[in-house]
Amino acid sequence: MRYLPYLLSGIVFGFLLVKAEAVSWYRLQEMFHLQSFHMYGLILSAVITGHIGSRIVLQRAGRPSVEGTPIAKPVKPPGRFRYPLGGLIFGFGWGLIGLCPGPIFAMVGSGSLGALLVLGGALHGTWLYGALQHRLPH
Amino acid sequence: MFATGTVAGGFLAAVVFQNPFPVLVSGATLDMLTGWGFQPPSGELLPPEIFALTPRNLLLLIGGGVLVGFGTRYAGGCTSGHGITGLALLQPQSMIAVCCIFAGGMLASHLVVPRLH
Numbered sequence: 591m592r593y594l595p596y597l598l599s600g601i602v603f604g605f606l607l608v609k610a611e612a613v614s615w616y617r618l619q620e621m622f623h624l625q626s627f628h629m630y631g632l633i634l635s636a637v638i639t640g641h642i643g644s645r646i647v648l649q650r651a652g653r654p655s656v657e658g659t660p661i662a663k664p665v666k667p668p669g670r671f672r673y674p675l676g677g678l679i680f681g682f683g684w685g686l687i688g689l690c691p692g693p694i695f696a697m698v699g700s701g702s703l704g705a706l707l708v709l710g711g712a713l714h715g716t717w718l719y720g721a722l723q724h725r726l727p728h
Numbered sequence: 729m730f731a732t733g734t735v736a737g738g739f740l741a742a743v744v745f746q747n748p749f750p751v752l753v754s755g756a757t758l759d760m761l762t763g764w765g766f767q768p769p770s771g772e773l774l775p776p777e778i779f780a781l782t783p784r785n786l787l788l789l790i791g792g793g794v795l796v797g798f799g800t801r802y803a804g805g806c807t808s809g810h811g812i813t814g815l816a817l818l819q820p821q822s823m824i825a826v827c828c829i830f831a832g833g834m835l836a837s838h839l840v841v842p843r844l845h
Contacts (some may be wrong), residue, residue, distance in 0.1 A: 593729040600733020601740070608741030611751055614773040620757040622830075622837035633811060640816030666804060666814065666821040673803055673810075677825040680799025680806060681832020686840060687778065687792035690807045691800060694793075695731050697774065699738030704779030704789050711793020718794065719801040726802065 595656050604696040613696050615688030622685055671727035742773065765845030777845050788844070803829075 610632050611617045621629035647661055655661050684690050689697060689708050697705035719726075751769040753761075758768050766777050778785055800806045803825050805814060811829065814822020 596729035597733040597736075600730040600735075601737040602733075603730070604734035604737025604739075605741040606737070607734075608738050608773070609745075609747070611773065613738070614751050614769070615775050615778065616751045616753050616757070616761070616769045616773075618833070619761065619837055619841060620753045622834050623757065623760060625756045625760070626754045633807075636812045637815045640812055641818070644816055663817055664813075666819050669804075669821070673821050673825040674828040676799045676801070676803025677810070677828030678799070678832040678835075679795055680803055681829035681834075682836045683792045683795025683799060683832075684807070684829065685833035685836025686844075687789060687796070688774070689792075690796060692734060692806070692808050694796070695734035696738030696741070699735035699740075700742030700773070701739070702774060702779065703781060704774060704785070707781075707786065707789040708793035708796070711790035712797030712800075713793075714790075715794035715797025715799070716801045717797075719798045723802075 592656065603692060604699055607692055607696045608700065613689065613693035613700075618685070618688040669728040675727070764842045799832075 607613050612629070612632060617626075617629055620626050644663075648663055650661075653661070680690075687708055689705060691712065694705055694709050694712060698709055750771050751773060753769065762768060766775055769775070778788060796806075800809075803810065805811075805822065805825060807826075807829065810819075810822040810825040815826060
């Protein structure tokens with residue numbers, strides 16, 4: 591049960607996503623039309639919390655993670671095209687169906703068959719990337 | 729494990745501890761949605777106009793999912809990975825990704841979604 595921390599944080603994550611209505615297509619359309627502070631407040635408070643929290647965690651150099659490995663700031667792979675292009679493609683899909691990976695799983699948990707279909711599509715999408723990646727600009 | 733937990737958390741929040749109120753989006757949003765031909769939210773988090781299982785919606789949901797999955801892997805992150813973690817860690821790649829994620833979402837929400845009722 592060394593995976594218990596992951597399971598528990600996942601439960602909290604999914605719970606909060608739904609309670610904050612970050613999973614709601616309606617909230618997303620509201621957000622993309624700048625009609626409320628709601629989603630921006632959510633993202634802003636999460637980023638600030640994450641920033642402070644990660645600073646605290648990273649400053650405790652030497653204390654290992656639950657797996658015993660040292661905790662270090664993750665490095666994003668270099669690239670000039672992958673971030674803007676991948677972002678645009680992802681964002682377009684997100685704007686259409688109002689679900690991104692976290693909410694997809696959370697809404698599957700809520701019993702949404704539609705979300706299950708989205709999950710199926712997303713899994714195929716990740717497979718498709720794998721199949722095409724050597725042909726894509728990064 | 730984390731994904732499994734997320735599913736469980738979603739179940740807890742949406743079913744066990746279900747919110748009795750509908751999603752309280754702004755008045756401007758309600759006007760906009762009804763203007764597009766959508767019913768205002770009345771207790772569901774996801775619009776039946778898109779999430780009810782009609783043939784068109786099947787294409788839309790799966791296709792949208794493909795875009796999300798493909799784009800996430802291509803960009804090396806999603807709204808959580810880049811939008812929250814990446815910004816929290818002040819990573820420049822994430823700042824670019826987030827700008828483009830929002831641009832993509834704005835495009836979809838302004839150009840395509842109004843026609844989806």
